[in-house]
Amino acid sequence: MRLFDTHTHLNMRDFARDLPLVLRRAQSRGVEKLLCVGYNFRSSAESVTLSQTVPYVWASVGVHPHDAKTVLDADYKFLDTLRSSPKVVAWGEIGLDYYRDLSPRPLQQEIFRAQIRLARKAKLPIIVHERDAHADLLVILEEEQAKEFGGVLHCFSASWKEARQALDLGFYLSFAGNVTYPASHSIREVAAKVPADRILVETDCPYLKPLPDRKGRNEPAFVRSVLEFVADLRGEPAEDLAVHAWENAHRLLCLVT
Ligand SMILES: [Zn+2]
Numbered sequence: 574m575r576l577f578d579t580h581t582h583l584n585m586r587d588f589a590r591d592l593p594l595v596l597r598r599a600q601s602r603g604v605e606k607l608l609c610v611g612y613n614f615r616s617s618a619e620s621v622t623l624s625q626t627v628p629y630v631w632a633s634v635g636v637h638p639h640d641a642k643t644v645l646d647a648d649y650k651f652l653d654t655l656r657s658s659p660k661v662v663a664w665g666e667i668g669l670d671y672y673r674d675l676s677p678r679p680l681q682q683e684i685f686r687a688q689i690r691l692a693r694k695a696k697l698p699i700i701v702h703e704r705d706a707h708a709d710l711l712v713i714l715e716e717e718q719a720k721e722f723g724g725v726l727h728c729f730s731a732s733w734k735e736a737r738q739a740l741d742l743g744f745y746l747s748f749a750g751n752v753t754y755p756a757s758h759s760i761r762e763v764a765a766k767v768p769a770d771r772i773l774v775e776t777d778c779p780y781l782k783p784l785p786d787r788k789g790r791n792e793p794a795f796v797r798s799v800l801e802f803v804a805d806l807r808g809e810p811a812e813d814l815a816v817h818a819w820e821n822a823h824r825l826l827c828l829v830t
């Protein structure tokens with residue numbers, strides 16, 4: 574089984590001490606490729622550096638809605654320079670988070686739109702983070718014509734109605750370890766129904782460790798548990814879902830398999 578963990582934060586301090594071991598464990602569980610996702614200025618630069626040193630790691634650059642309040646115009650230029658590295662295959666994570674509201678909502682929207690435009694210019698798909706902001710998110714994706722270059726709603730956690738709207742915009746949906754949590758009924762419904770050519774899996778590590786042991790640090794090796802859980806929901810062999818998820822990740826990120 575070949576797996577692509579399409580959303581990791583190996584650039585976080587949580588992995589500073591034992592990253593080589595974490596990567597080895599991932600490989601031993603079939604994780605052959607990983608995307609290291611930026612969320613601010615510094616972490617985006619670290620994603621790029623890691624992708625330049627580890628052949629099977631790719632990078633994305635972007636500013637998370639939590640960090641919207643820290644963005645200066647100069648940062649865009651910096652990100653725009655970073656993205657010219659050949660290992661940068663996506664722009665993100667970007668989006669709206671009204672659950673934690675760590676930056677004012679109008680500012681989150683402005684920074685999201687600005688980065689969608691940069692992604693369009695760079696011809697990169699976008700990695701979208703959204704919590705409790707689905708209506709505004711859809712308006713922005715439509716107004717900015719995101720359908721033309723596409724992307725993924727990562728750690729998808731909304732209802733089937735919202736999933737349908739995102740699928741209509743041409744987006745992929747990516748599932749993380751929270752799909753395994755007891756209260757995640759609607760996420761499981763979506764994971765069971767999403768068309769096979771639009772599904773991705775991720776860990777979002779170090780967060781969202783899948784069951785059976787939800788405590789502690791998550792790591793890319795556990796993307797296999799996410800995939801097996803989702804395959805079971807869909808009533809299909811894990812090997813088949815792995816093939817779809819692998820192909821989808823490559824199509825989204827314009828990589829050769
Ligand atoms: Zn996120």
Ligand SMILES: [Zn+2]
Binds near residue numbers: 610
């Ligand atoms: Zn993330």
